[in-house]
Amino acid sequence: MAVKNLLKQERVDFILQRLEELYPQTPIPLDHKDSYTLLVAVLLSAQCTDERVNQITPALWQLADNPEDMALVPVEDIQAVIRPCGLSPQKSKAISKLSQILVNEYHSKVPENMAALETLPGVGHKTASVVMSQAFGHPAFPVDTHIHRLAQRWGLTSGKNVTQTEKDLKRLFPREKWNKLHLQIIFYGREYCSARGCDGTVCEICTTCYPNRKNPKKTKKA
Structure with a gap:
């Protein structure tokens, strides 16, 4: 039969x-300690393996691990650290700019809001969905x-x-x-x-x- x-x-x-x-x-595959470090790690994971991102981020967090400090780091310094992740010119600019926006518009906090997340540089629908689900526990x-x-x-x-x-x-x-x-x-x-x-x-x-x-x-x- x-x-x-x-x-x-x-x-x-x-x-x-x-x-x-x-x-x-x-377990969440990307190492992070809060919603900001998760947001940056997810942004870095575009066209890059999670494993590679986890190798890179400790050095990045030494430069800065919060929006206020990251907003002050020169873009070329960010780029030098994240180069192995690929697309480093775009990603470093996005990390710098979104950090400035978080400081200026969101009291240095990652917004718990899909639409607001999607307006941040380098953050598309998928990245915003990951942050909403993994950082904030919203169904996505x-x-x-x-x-x-x-x-x-x-x-x-x-x-x-x-x-x-x-x-x-x-x-x-x-x-x-x-x-x-x-x-x-x-x-x-x-x-x-x-x-x-x-x-x-x-x-x-x-x-x-x-x-x-x-x-x-x-x-x-x-």
Whole structure:
């Protein structure tokens, strides 16, 4: 008797259960000590690994670890420290400018507000979502390249773009699970369902959701 591919709700239920078994604890991958250092670390992680960011930030926090001090550090000094993260000219300017804005407009505090965060230099929707969920505990579902790829492989979204993927995932999964689940999916993607390590026909979740899938699942880029 042929094994059937799981229906969408069955896939959702299985994914939630399996990820909870694999990753009951979800430590935040970026080292930080408060909302400001998390904001800067997330900004640095664009097109850079979390591991690399964690190697760089201790030296950056020695220069400054709060908006008042960072606003006084010359941009070229910031850039010299963060160069290994890539895109250092843009990132160093963004860190300097957002620090000045936090001092001048937000009493040196990171705003606990999605719209306000998205107006800061170098802070897009994904970065703002990470800060809202991980620094302040508000339900958010930041979609990075891992999550965008896995959501397509698991048949949870058409994957037209990250905005659509985020909408689809928010509709499918309970709101109270979002913050933990987004980290669980990232951890699973790195460990079992990476871009090269799985093509939609290799890892446990892909093969359980789609036992009849014969060909690699082509995923649309974010």
